[in-house]
Amino acid sequence: MRRRGGQLFWCSLTGRLIDPAHPEAGSIWIVDDIDDRKRAEAGLAQLMLEQQLIFDHAMVGIVFLKDRRVTRCNRAFEQLFGYAPGELNGLSSRSWYLDDEGWEQAGRDCYAPFSEGRAFQGEMMLARKDGSPVHCEVRSKAIEPSDLSQGSIWITMDISARKQAEAAVLQAKAELEALVQERTQQLSQTVQALEDKIREQHAAEARIQSLAHFDSLTGLPNRLLLKERAEQALEIARRQGHQLALMFLDLDHFKRVNDSLGHRVGDVLLRQLAQRLRSALREPDTVARLGGDEFVMVLPDTDAQGAAHVARKLLGLCAEPFVVEQHELSTSPSIGIAIFPEDGQDFDTLCASADVAMYRAKRDGRNAARFFTAEMQAQTLRALTLENALRRALEREQLHLCYQPQVELERGLITGAEALLRWEHPELGSVSPTEFIPVAESCGLILPMGEWVIREATRQIRQWMAQGLGPVKVAVNLSSVQFRHLELPQLIDQIVKQAGIDPALLELELTEGMAMLEPQRAIETMRELHRRGLQLAMDDFGTGYSSLSYLKKFPVYKLKIDQSFVRDLTEDPEDRAIVAAIISMATSLGLQTLAEGVETQGQLDILRQQGCREAQGWLFGRPLRAPDFAALLAAQRTG
Numbered sequence: 001m002r003r004r005g006g007q008l009f010w011c012s013l014t015g016r017l018i019d020p021a022h023p024e025a026g027s028i029w030i031v032d033d034i035d036d037r038k039r040a041e042a043g044l045a046q047l048m049l050e051q052q053l054i055f056d057h058a059m060v061g062i063v064f065l066k067d068r069r070v071t072r073c074n075r076a077f078e079q080l081f082g083y084a085p086g087e088l089n090g091l092s093s094r095s096w097y098l099d100d101e102g103w104e105q106a107g108r109d110c111y112a113p114f115s116e117g118r119a120f121q122g123e124m125m126l127a128r129k130d131g132s133p134v135h136c137e138v139r140s141k142a143i144e145p146s147d148l149s150q151g152s153i154w155i156t157m158d159i160s161a162r163k164q165a166e167a168a169v170l171q172a173k174a175e176l177e178a179l180v181q182e183r184t185q186q187l188s189q190t191v192q193a194l195e196d197k198i199r200e201q202h203a204a205e206a207r208i209q210s211l212a213h214f215d216s217l218t219g220l221p222n223r224l225l226l227k228e229r230a231e232q233a234l235e236i237a238r239r240q241g242h243q244l245a246l247m248f249l250d251l252d253h254f255k256r257v258n259d260s261l262g263h264r265v266g267d268v269l270l271r272q273l274a275q276r277l278r279s280a281l282r283e284p285d286t287v288a289r290l291g292g293d294e295f296v297m298v299l300p301d302t303d304a305q306g307a308a309h310v311a312r313k314l315l316g317l318c319a320e321p322f323v324v325e326q327h328e329l330s331t332s333p334s335i336g337i338a339i340f341p342e343d344g345q346d347f348d349t350l351c352a353s354a355d356v357a358m359y360r361a362k363r364d365g366r367n368a369a370r371f372f373t374a375e376m377q378a379q380t381l382r383a384l385t386l387e388n389a390l391r392r393a394l395e396r397e398q399l400h401l402c403y404q405p406q407v408e409l410e411r412g413l414i415t416g417a418e419a420l421l422r423w424e425h426p427e428l429g430s431v432s433p434t435e436f437i438p439v440a441e442s443c444g445l446i447l448p449m450g451e452w453v454i455r456e457a458t459r460q461i462r463q464w465m466a467q468g469l470g471p472v473k474v475a476v477n478l479s480s481v482q483f484r485h486l487e488l489p490q491l492i493d494q495i496v497k498q499a500g501i502d503p504a505l506l507e508l509e510l511t512e513g514m515a516m517l518e519p520q521r522a523i524e525t526m527r528e529l530h531r532r533g534l535q536l537a538m539d540d541f542g543t544g545y546s547s548l549s550y551l552k553k554f555p556v557y558k559l560k561i562d563q564s565f566v567r568d569l570t571e572d573p574e575d576r577a578i579v580a581a582i583i584s585m586a587t588s589l590g591l592q593t594l595a596e597g598v599e600t601q602g603q604l605d606i607l608r609q610q611g612c613r614e615a616q617g618w619l620f621g622r623p624l625r626a627p628d629f630a631a632l633l634a635a636q637r638t639g
C-alpha cells in the first residue's frame, strides 16, 4: 500500500461484502498496518537464515538431541563421525560412543549442569561410524533447563590432531627430560670419575711423595727428607748463631740378627728401634733412616752437652731388650756425633764427621757414643788425600807387588810366596796397605786394584816358569769387597786362562771375617772358585769367630795362623795352646797350616814341634821385589 506521502507499507486487508446476496450493497474493508510485524518477520527470517548458514557451515559438529536421539545435526557433525547426510537423523547418540559405559557416564555427567542451566564441557573419546576412535572436545547445554525433555544441543570438535600434538609435545618433553636426566647422570658420573681420578692422582702423588721422602719400613724420613730438613735447620742455626748436633746411629752386629733369625725379625726390630728413637727426641728433631740399620738424627739448637745427654738416653733406650715374636733381642748401638759449626759447615761434611765418629765408637768396643775430634778430622783428611792419590796410582804405575817367601818347614824349602801390594807415591812416599786398602775398599777402587794384583801375580808366575824357576805358588789377598763381587770367579778364571798357568798355582787368601759375614754365600763363592781349580787359604785364622761347622764346609785347604798368636809364642803359654789347638784341628780336618809373622828361631822351634807345616815371616825373608825373590828361588835351586 502506499501512504499519502508515497511511502509504501505492508498491511493486512480484510474485505467482506456487506451482503453477499447483493454485492452492489458494497463491501467493508479493514486495513491493518502490519509493517512493523513484517519487518520483524523479515529480521527473524534473516536471522534464521544466518543461523542456518552458521549451522550448516560451522567447522564444529553441532547436534540437537531429544531423548538422546538426533533431531538435527549439521554436516560437520556427520563428517566428524563419518556419516552420510541425514544418516544420523533419529539415531541414538549411543552411535558415537565407544561403549555403553562411556555413553551412560556422559549422560550422568551432563545431568547436573543441564538442570542448573550451565554448559557441560569435557573431552572424551568417541567412535566414528567405522568404530575407529576419535578424540573430541564437547560442549553441551540443555535447551530448556527447567524442562530437560526439550533436549539439548552438543557442539563437538575433533581434537585428535591437537591431542596428538600435545602427546607428541609431552613425549618430546619426556624424552627431553629423560635425555637431560641421562646427560645429567652421565655428567655426574663423569664428574664423579674425574673426582675419583683426581683423588687417585692425589693419593698417588702423596704416595710418591711419601716414597720419595719416607722410609717404607719405619715410616721415618729418608735421606732426601733428612737432607732437606737438616739444611733448613742449618740455615736457622747459621742465622741465629746456634749450634746443631747431627748423630749417626748404627746397631752393632745387626747383621747377625738378620742372618740368624731372618729379615722379618730384623725388620720388626728396626721398626721398634725407630719408635724408641722417635720417642726419645723432641718435636723439632729429625730421626731418619738411611737404610739397613743406619739412623741419623738432627737436633737443632743442641750443643755438645745436649748431644751427649741425648746419646746417653739413646744408649739407655737401646739397652732394653727388644721383644720380637718369641725372641728377646739385646742390641747395642754405636753413635757418632758431629756438632755444627765446629765439625762441619754443611750437611754432607757433618754426616761424614758423624760417620767417622761412629766408626770410632765401633772400633772402641761398640755400645758407645763418640764425638768427632780433631784427630779424626786429620784422619779423614788423610783418607781423602789417599783416595785422590789412589785414583791415579794404577795408571801412573805407582803400584807393585812384593813377594814374601813361604817355607815348608820339614824340608826348609821355599814353596811359594805371598804377594803383597806396595804403593810408592812421589810425595806421600811408601803408603802401607793397611792404610790404603781400607780407603780403596771404601771408594770402590779395590776392584780394579785387586784385579791388577791378580793379573800381575799370574803374569809373574808365568814369567818365573819361563825363567826355569819351576812352578811357584803365589798367594794373593782378596778384599771382602772383591770377594762379594758376583763376577769374581769368572774374572779370576779368565785371568788365569789368559796367563796360561795352572790355576792351582794361584792361592786366594780370604780372612775368616769375610767368610763369616755371609757364610752361606761365601761357601757358594768358594765352591765356584774351587771348582775352577783355584786354591783357597784362610788368612788371619784365629782372629775371627769361625764356627767349626762352617769351617768344615769351606773348601779351603790351608789355615794361616795369625801373627798375633805367633808373636808371643815363646813367652805366652796361652798362645802356644791356641796355636797347638789350631794345628791339631786343621790336621784332623785335613787342612794344611801356615804360621804368619815368624821372626825368631824360638817361634820356629815351637811351631815345628807343634807340627805346623809351613811358615812365613822375617825370619825367612821380608817381602821382596820380584827380581830379588827370583834370585832367592834361583839360589835355592842351585844350592
Ligand SMILES: Nc1nc2c(ncn2[C@@H]2O[C@@H]3COP(=O)(O)O[C@H]4[C@@H](O)[C@H](n5cnc6c(=O)[nH]c(N)nc65)O[C@@H]4COP(=O)(O)O[C@H]3[C@H]2O)c(=O)[nH]1
Binding pocket: 404, 419, 420, 421, 422, 432, 433, 434, 437, 450, 453, 476, 477, 478, 479, 539, 540, 563, 596, 597, 598, 599, 616, 617, 618, 619, 623
Ligand atoms: N811384624 C811382622 N809383619 C810381617 C812379618 N812377615 C810378614 N809380615 C807382614 O804381615 C802382613 C801379612 O799380610 P796379611 O796378613 O795378608 O795382611 C795384609 C793384607 O791384609 C793387606 N794386603 C796387602 N797386600 C794386599 C793385596 O794385594 N790385596 C789385598 N786385598 N790386601 C792386601 O795388607 C795387610 C798388610 O800387608 P803388609 O803391610 O804387607 O804386611 C804383611 C807382611 O809384610 C813378620 O815376620 N813380622
